[in-house]
Amino acid sequence: MSTKLxxxxxxxxxSPECSASVSGAIVAAGLSRQQDGGVKPPLRAxxxxxxxxxxxxxxxVEMLIALALSVIVLGAASDYFSDVENTTQSVLVMxxxxxxxxxxxxxxxxxLYAAGTGVPVSGVPLPNGTGSAPVTRPGVVGNTFPVSxxxxxxxxxxxxxxxxxxxxxxxxxxxxxxxxxxLKEDDQWTEQSWNSxxxxxxxxxxxxxxxxxxxxxxSGYTVTATFPSSCTPCAAVSVGDLLLFTxxxxxxxxxxxxxxxxxxxxxxxxxxxxxxxxxxxxGLNQACAAQGxxxxxxxxxxxxxxxxxxxxxGITLTEIDMITYYLTNSNPAHPYTLMRVLGSGTPSAVxxxxxxxxLTYDVVNQGSSSPQLTEGVENPTxxxxxxxxxxxxxxxxxxxxxxxxxxxxxxxxxxxxxxxxTLQNLExxxxxxxxxxx
Numbered sequence: 001m002s003t004k005l006x007x008x009x010x011x012x013x014x015s016p017e018c019s020a021s022v023s024g025a026i027v028a029a030g031l032s033r034q035q036d037g038g039v040k041p042p043l044r045a046x047x048x049x050x051x052x053x054x055x056x057x058x059x060x061v062e063m064l065i066a067l068a069l070s071v072i073v074l075g076a077a078s079d080y081f082s083d084v085e086n087t088t089q090s091v092l093v094m095x096x097x098x099x100x101x102x103x104x105x106x107x108x109x110x111x112l113y114a115a116g117t118g119v120p121v122s123g124v125p126l127p128n129g130t131g132s133a134p135v136t137r138p139g140v141v142g143n144t145f146p147v148s149x150x151x152x153x154x155x156x157x158x159x160x161x162x163x164x165x166x167x168x169x170x171x172x173x174x175x176x177x178x179x180x181x182x183l184k185e186d187d188q189w190t191e192q193s194w195n196s197x198x199x200x201x202x203x204x205x206x207x208x209x210x211x212x213x214x215x216x217x218x219s220g221y222t223v224t225a226t227f228p229s230s231c232t233p234c235a236a237v238s239v240g241d242l243l244l245f246t247x248x249x250x251x252x253x254x255x256x257x258x259x260x261x262x263x264x265x266x267x268x269x270x271x272x273x274x275x276x277x278x279x280x281x282x283g284l285n286q287a288c289a290a291q292g293x294x295x296x297x298x299x300x301x302x303x304x305x306x307x308x309x310x311x312x313x314g315i316t317l318t319e320i321d322m323i324t325y326y327l328t329n330s331n332p333a334h335p336y337t338l339m340r341v342l343g344s345g346t347p348s349a350v351x352x353x354x355x356x357x358x359l360t361y362d363v364v365n366q367g368s369s370s371p372q373l374t375e376g377v378e379n380p381t382x383x384x385x386x387x388x389x390x391x392x393x394x395x396x397x398x399x400x401x402x403x404x405x406x407x408x409x410x411x412x413x414x415x416x417x418x419x420x421x422t423l424q425n426l427e428x429x430x431x432x433x434x435x436x437x438x
Contacts, residue, residue: 086407093402094413100351101400101417104338107350109421111182111323112394116156116425118185118318123389124244124254127296128152129289136282138341139179139326140164149381152295154254155388156183156426157361161379164327164357167336172414173356173399179326180359180394186319188236221287222278223255223297225317229271233319237275240344242284242322245300248314253297256280256344281344325350327357336401356399356416364390394421 058066126135126147134144135154143163145154160179167177227234237243237257245253255277264272277285277297286296293299301311322343329335338354341347360376363386373392380386395418402413 089404090406090408090413093404093406094415097353097400097402097413097415100353101398101415104351104354104398105396105417105419107340108325108396109419111184111325112157112396112421112423114184114187114425115182115423116184118189119156119183119244119320119425120250120252121156121389121426123150123153123155124183124252125152125295125299126154126254127284127286127289127294129294129296130291131289132286132295133283135284136344137179137181138282138322138324138344139181139339139347140328143179145181146381149383150388151382153389154183157181157388157391157394157423159359159361159379159388160326161359167327167329168355168401171355171399171401173358173416175356175358177327177355177357178359179324179357182321182323182325184321184323186321189233189319221285222276223285225275225277227273227275229273231273234273234275237319240281242320242343243275243277244318244320245297246316246318247300247312249312251300253295253300254284254320255297256282256284258285325357327354338398351400353400353403354398355401355414356397358397358399360395361388361391362393362395363387364392389426391423391426394423395419396421 126145127133128147134147137143137145137158137160139160140163143160145158150158158181160181162176163179164177166174168174239257239260241257243255243257245251245255257275258278258280259276264274279285287293288296288298288304293301293304298304298308300315301308303310324341326339326341328337328339328347331337334349334352336353336355338350338357339347340350360378361380362373362375363377363380365372365374365385374386376395377386380388380391382388397416397418399416400414405411406413
């Protein structure tokens with residue numbers, strides 16, 4: 001048997017195109033296997049990087065432009081918020097000034113509307129005999145009530161032209177400011193009045209010590225009013241209160257309580273309450289002067305010289321409010337202040353920033369043959385036939401300035417308010433009810 005020798009053929013070379021086709025086929029086969037549930041071959045990482053040319057960032061010009069735009073936007077926002085803040089501050093400052101004006105005018109109008117309630121329309125006599133001392137006027141130190149020009153009477157309305165002086169020479173109002181004093185019955189008065197007859201007073205229930213006809217600072221002058229313990233209003237009276245004494249024959253006198261009303265028991269066991277009218281801060285409680293007792297509590301006695309301390313039965317007492325408005329610049333913290341003081345009490349601030357108080361009056365002229373209404377009188381007095389008890393209307397003007405400057409213009413805010421109050425309880429309403437359109 002013979003053996004046939006064969007020569008092996010060399011391995012054929014595969015072209016690149018064929019290799020690619022084979023690889024594609026393998027990949028396709030692999031994908032086919034993956035879809036058929038085979039093992040997924042690992043993925044190759046792809047190069048998503050950016051070329052150095054495209055990764056250079058913002059240029060300097062672009063950054064400068066962005067910065068400039070940011071500055072412009074922030075500047076505009078800053079100006080806007082600054083304007084808002086300035087406007088808010090200005091509104092607050094103006095609101096405060098206007099509120100002070102409205103509140104002050106409203107309070108003064110309320111007291112003026114009530115002026116004269118429970119008080120004689122002709123006023124109340126003040127001590128005015130020869131040798132009597134002037135009665136101190138509450139408010140600006142050194143002022144006294146006019147007696148010689150007002151028939152010796154404390155009117156329901158007592159004008160005080162220019163008595164407050166110039167408050168702020170730099171403001172829009174540089175004229176001397178006014179003052180005004182108002183009398184009215186106390187709003188809280190219980191039972192309206194005490195009647196000596198109703199309270200079983202005897203003629204000795206009102207008694208005068210120290211002889212009743214001598215007055216000196218050392219020995220003092222005192223009137224003592226005595227009431228039974230059943231006196232309801234007694235508990236409401238305190239030192240400094242003003243009580244109006246009225247007799248059945250319409251005699252009037254004003255006194256100030258100078259000591260509390262203590263309760264004590266007399267020798268017969270009867271409990272009584274006393275009030276004392278001694279030396280007071282205003283000088284209302286004066287004894288008879290050398291040439292008469294006019295305007296004093298002693299003037300209510302039938303015979304003050306021969307029977308001092310003997311008063312008629314039927315005297316009533318009514319608590320009176322004496323209200324004074326004036327301006328002051330004495331407080332450095334609040335140099336321009338509208339003040340309100342009750343009697344001789346401690347003045348209270350009504351509003352700050354008030355630099356001017358102007359008051360004028362419409363008055364019935366009694367001196368003419370036919371009554372005429374004179375408008376805009378600054379200081380009515382009986383010496384000019386324009387008595388204060390004939391005032392028909394009070395014209396009130398208040399001027400105010402802010403404590404802070406306005407940020408918008410760097411100036412102080414100033415404003416004023418005007419109000420006219422027609423009085424209802426003075427003498428004109430009885431004599432001339434239709435004059436002046438009433």
